[in-house]
Amino acid sequence: MGVRVGDVDEVVEVIRIADAAEAADGASPLDEAARIALADGVAAVAVRDGGFAVLHDGDLSLAVHPDHRRQGVATALLQQTSYDGQLTAWSHGHHPAAVRLAEAYGWERVRDLWVMRRPTDLPLAPLEVPDGVTIRSYRDTDAAAVVAVNAAAFAHHPEQGAMDEDNLARRMAEPWFDPAGLLVAEDDSGILGFHWTKQHDAQLGEVYVVGVAPGAQGRGLGRVLTLAGLHHLTGLGVDEVLLYVESDNAPAVAVYSRLGFTHADVDTHVQYRSPTTAG
CATH class of the missing domain: 3.40.630.30 (Gcn5-related N-acetyltransferase (GNAT))
Structure with a gap:
């Protein structure tokens, strides 16, 4: 990625931005694996202009604070990211800005992960x-x-x-x-x-x-x-139970549907893959 593993202040800033993005978008830009990598100090971190890029094991998490969007921050962070191999990145909640960025840089949509929910009543x-x-x-x-x-x-x-x-x-x-x-x-x-x-x-x-x-x-x-x-x-x-399931796992989706779980389009996470080595 061309940057060092994040120090404590950088990690705090990443979490602050991620929390603000989650409040605005309804989904956190950091999944469990990214948060563990941050906590364990094994993720490469870049923070700039109200945005961050976190990279671990070839998986990129990128987000921009709502107050700093539409200023080219995500583009700049993506352009400075380098990795020896193909990268993957999740768009949690299938954010339209992620769609635009992926299309602009030729990233391929390779997986759809559904969130299904069930009220306990x-x-x-x-x-x-x-x-x-x-x-x-x-x-x-x-x-x-x-x-x-x-x-x-x-x-x-x-x-x-x-x-x-x-x-x-x-x-x-x-x-x-x-x-x-x-x-x-x-x-x-x-x-x-x-x-x-x-x-x-x-x-x-x-x-x-x-x-x-x-x-x-x-x-x-x-x-x-x-x-x-x-x-x-x-x-x-x-009050509610959720789960994550691959959208193309028809047997699992059928089991969960019969148990009362439903899926809404906004509850879709999309994984993209870079066309070649990023950077």
Whole structure:
């Protein structure tokens, strides 16, 4: 990127700009991976004229404070970004300015990620667990098995599939983590799948990750685990539960739709990929 890893003042400014952008746009320009990279000091950071660029592992996050938009700040930040390889960048909430910038520089739209939402005042079906299967909360001894199931279930997923035990531990170190909200399904052969829920605040919960081992698929465990997590989150008193799903994952979208989740066009995140080496 041509800049050093951000110092404390730069990181504070990035968060300030990101918070202002979220208030204006309804979606944060920083996803969880970017925030962790910032906190751990492993992201390259550029801050200028009320905007920022954050780069880690080939993924670019770029945003401009609402008070500084339409002044060429995003263009300047993109032009100064360099990377040895193709870059990817998310437009959280599919912002029209991101569309214009991508078109101007030939970035290709490669993924659509949907946010689907469900109010908790909708009735939930009773939880019926298949014979021989138990659903329980996470234990420390489950780490290796959860990572193995996750790797198999998300083998073709560029972010989630890369989770190892260190990354699992890093996520569990976040203030929101509650082992009671990480539900695992097991039988005599071991752990078959898991549903990791997340409570954002008193009003909002999330279907954070649902993974089922390939050998256990076809038994309805994805729906059962999702439903178990929804019962857990509803019991916490949240008003709404959201989840993220690839727009082209028709089986998952169908499962979530039958459970009462819906998607609005404004709840779409778009990933772009640079045509060649950026810069």
